[in-house]
Amino acid sequence: MRTLKYAILGLLNRGPLTGYDITKEFASALGNFWSAKHSQIYPELKKLADEGLVVFHTVTQGEKLEKKLYTITPDGRKDFLQWLNQDEPLEPTPKDIFKLKTYFSDALPLGKRIEQFQSQLIKRREKLYILKNHKEKLYGSINPASLTDRQRSDYLVLQGAILREEAYVTWLRESIALLGS
Amino acid sequence: MRTLKYAILGLLNRGPLTGYDITKEFASALGNFWSAKHSQIYPELKKLADEGLVVFHTVTQGEKLEKKLYTITPDGRKDFLQWLNQDEPLEPTPKDIFKLKTYFSDALPLGKRIEQFQSQLIKRREKLYILKNHKEKLYGSINPASLTDRQRSDYLVLQGAILREEAYVTWLRESIALLGS
DNA sequence: CCGTACATGTAACGTGTTACATGATTTT
DNA sequence: AAAATCATGTAACACGTTACATGTACGG
The missing domain is CATH 1.10.287 (Helix Hairpins)
Structure with a gap:
């Protein structure tokens, strides 16, 4: 169902972010209904870039620390909005x-x-x-x-x-x- | 965390069941807070048998249909009760x-x-x-x-x-x- | 005899967590 | 100078779903 994909696209739809920024988002407000660790986020960002839904450019912080700032593409935005527009079926009862x-x-x-x-x-x-x-x-x-x-x-x-x-x-x-x- | 293990032991603690019976349990009342498909249940039962927490004996239905009726062992009951007694930490918020x-x-x-x-x-x-x-x-x-x-x-x-x-x-x-x- | 329910299994894939691995920058 | 935070990645493992695969028993 690729929900993580859409969670990331939804965040990037608001503005460019690094993988680290996205990790922090999942650890705060968003964490009340969706979350992921950095070990899942970095590979997913790479996959989204391969699919052409996001692009990144490298920015340098200080002397040599390189950050990858990800931006959503028009294709990515289209895919995201199509997901957001879909009627959502009831999920199976959450485990407890x-x-x-x-x-x-x-x-x-x-x-x-x-x-x-x-x-x-x-x-x-x-x-x-x-x-x-x-x-x-x-x-x-x-x-x-x-x-x-x-x-x-x-x-x-x-x-x-x-x-x-x-x-x-x-x-x-x-x-x-x-x-x- | 092996929660499926304990869900199965909990059911067997009430009496012997086949894998098929357990599958049906997960599809009914229990399904409101835990579930699993048969493709997960059969391998787990095998594992529990390997670990000595359950035993099975084969019963024949009709002419040749063989069922495996699983029974919890004293070791299994001990393991289950220890799990049941443990204080349960709050789970991370369920995804939605x-x-x-x-x-x-x-x-x-x-x-x-x-x-x-x-x-x-x-x-x-x-x-x-x-x-x-x-x-x-x-x-x-x-x-x-x-x-x-x-x-x-x-x-x-x-x-x-x-x-x-x-x-x-x-x-x-x-x-x-x-x-x- | 036909359809449904009973009965058991495996394979491939997708998702998620923990641990491993490394290094730079900022704050105290 | 040390500690916390920023920053990015991979590997191994655990858990779960869908699909593949097969055959029996029973009720209408």
Whole structure:
């Protein structure tokens, strides 16, 4: 399906970047719904260049450090927009190791089961807290309807991550209540 | 991490199964949070047998059809329970192609963006409806506190799937409202 | 007897992670 | 001067999907 290809093209569609820049993008905001390591990114950039969807030119930083700055080509932009325009089928349900354990957890004593749920709850709440803080910092006092198109995209995916984590926390709380009854 | 290994051991911990039976399990209830194709299951069963965590004996169905019925060994049960007991770290955020598209969607005209959200909303609602129907059919009139341990595990993961889908539907509805404003 | 479900396997390919490998630049 | 960050790459391995390949049993 080449999703990494389109994630990279989507970033380059906003402006030229190096492989290192792209790696950093995947480690930040974008990381909430897609990610890749540099060991996957560099070969993919090479492949995209072979396919004529991107070009690079070398820029020199300081005395001799060479960076490859990648730019999307018209062909690349066309391919990217065609992907973006396609209707997206529902993905298969994402895998979830904790739910797998829950499914088999009748093999554990009740006390241990509850303990595991509580441990997950602490971690999920922490993650949710960080996401909410981030939202507050970026959009705290702003009416979301007044954002630019680009900011609105960023807002939507952050909000999506928050709703997902809230649902997980709700499930953990409900589960603990049920097990404790 | 060998998660498939433990998913299989977890199923065999409940009783002997063939590779075909395991394949069917992944295609049904369990499929809401873990799955694998038969092409992955048969080699994994062979590996588990080599490792001494399961044994199989051949049973004949009808005239000559041979089935391999796999049974978990004491070593296998020990390994499985040790995995089940381990505290589970938070997994990296699951990948989500539609959210990736959302992140880049400022490159599309507004009408198209809303259209895509509405298409997703229809599909997600359909999936949610199926899950809720399933819950109603299995537990409709029953007080969840009166379930056995085993039934409770099944109930919890189904409820987890429902909460996850509800959160996704909420996000899609919110997004459409914001984009339409 | 025909179609569906039962039953088991392998091969090729695509995707993703960890580890290996190297070196320059900037900050403390 | 040392440490952190910038910068780019490859190799080995693990995991997953699609396609190939074969044959039996059962219900209508």
